[in-house]
Amino acid sequence: MKKYKTGLVLSGGGTRGFAHLGVIAALYDRGIKPDVISGVSAGAVVGAFIAGGKSPKEILEIFKKGWFFKYTKIHLPIDGLLKLDGLKEVIQKEISVENIEELEIPFFVGNSNLNKGIIEYKNSGPLGDIVLASSSIPILFSPITIGRHSYVDGGLMDNIPIAPIKNDCKQIFVSNISPINPKVKMKNLVQIATRTFYMSVNANMREVRKHATVFIEPKGIDKFDILLRTHADELFELGYNSAKMAMTKALK
Numbered sequence: 001m002k003k004y005k006t007g008l009v010l011s012g013g014g015t016r017g018f019a020h021l022g023v024i025a026a027l028y029d030r031g032i033k034p035d036v037i038s039g040v041s042a043g044a045v046v047g048a049f050i051a052g053g054k055s056p057k058e059i060l061e062i063f064k065k066g067w068f069f070k071y072t073k074i075h076l077p078i079d080g081l082l083k084l085d086g087l088k089e090v091i092q093k094e095i096s097v098e099n100i101e102e103l104e105i106p107f108f109v110g111n112s113n114l115n116k117g118i119i120e121y122k123n124s125g126p127l128g129d130i131v132l133a134s135s136s137i138p139i140l141f142s143p144i145t146i147g148r149h150s151y152v153d154g155g156l157m158d159n160i161p162i163a164p165i166k167n168d169c170k171q172i173f174v175s176n177i178s179p180i181n182p183k184v185k186m187k188n189l190v191q192i193a194t195r196t197f198y199m200s201v202n203a204n205m206r207e208v209r210k211h212a213t214v215f216i217e218p219k220g221i222d223k224f225d226i227l228l229r230t231h232a233d234e235l236f237e238l239g240y241n242s243a244k245m246a247m248t249k250a251l252k
Contacts, residue, residue: 004106007169008034008050009162009212010043012155013177014137014226015235017042018063019218022239023175025056030247036169038121038161040110040154042177042226044134045087048127051105052095056236062094064232087135088128100127109134110154110161114143119157121164160208171213175239179222214250218242 008027010020020043027033039047049059092098100107101124108121111133122130125146133144133151143150154161160176209215218238224231 002170003168004035004165005170006032006035007165007172008037008047009160009165009172009174009208010037010039010047011160011174011176011178012041012043012134012153013221014042015229015232016177016221016224016226017046018060018229018232018235019177019221019239019242020046020175021056021060021063022236022241023173023216023218023243024050025236026240026243026247027173028056032173034105034173036106036108036165038108038110038163038165039134040159040161041135041137043161043175044109044131044154045091047107047109048091048095048103048131051103051107052097053104054094060232060236062090064229088132091128091131095127098127100124100130103127108161108164110158110164111146111151112154112156114150114152116149119154119161120151121161123164158204160204162204162208162211166207166211172211173214174208174212174216175243176208176215176217177221177239178226179217214246216243216246 008024024046034050037047037051046059049062097103100109100122106123108123109130111120111122111130113120129144129146133146134154136142136144136152138152138156143152155178159178160174162172162174165172219242221235221238224235
């Protein structure tokens with residue numbers, strides 16, 4: 001017997017994470033709510049708020065106030081250009097628990113362990129630090145120290161973290177907001193760095209599709225920059241409509 005009825009997997013993808021909220025809103029409208037969530041990077045941020053009891057619309061409004069630039073702090077160390085301390089502050093303000101295991105919904109967060117060179121799926125421990133670590137794109141953001149190890153974005157090693165729940169759910173909904181578009185032009189160093197980082201996205205796609213009941217990849221999302229938040233509502237609607245279409249096809 002499977003441990004959970006419904007699992008939800010949320011990929012990384014920077015501020016395209018607004019689309020995750022639309023996907024989840026569409027699931028809710030269909031009466032589908034996750035019993036377990038697994039996320040990395042932007043998916044870890046969204047997943048934390050959902051697992052903490054926030055609705056997609058509530059999260060959208062919180063993020064629109066300044067999810068990226070307001071919650072990052074520029075500094076000039078050797079390990080990254082930005083710190084995500086502000087994001088940790090808003091997580092602590094908006095979510096009433098300190099540890100992952102205290103959330104309303106079981107939650108796995110993918111973190112890349114720099115010391116060991118492995119992916120770790122954490123479902124217990126300090127929520128703020130673990131979500132921050134999963135969101136820290138190397139070079140752009142400083143690594144996060146948890147215990148004796150340094151961690152960076154989980155998407156570096158597994159951008160669609162289906163692994164920790166793939167055998168425990170009757171049905172799994174996957175939201176992927178980081179498709180690779182070969183026609184996209186990279187105009188600056190940041191775009192090149194993030195593109196290089198997300199080249200690993202498709203590495204485990206066959207395994208993901210094998211276990212996904214419904215695989216949602218919003219068409220056209222690749223045209224949105226992963227560091228801009230000016231299209232929040234558009235991304236929300238894109239995720240919502242894409243999820244409705246995907247469910248109509250898969251859940252006949």
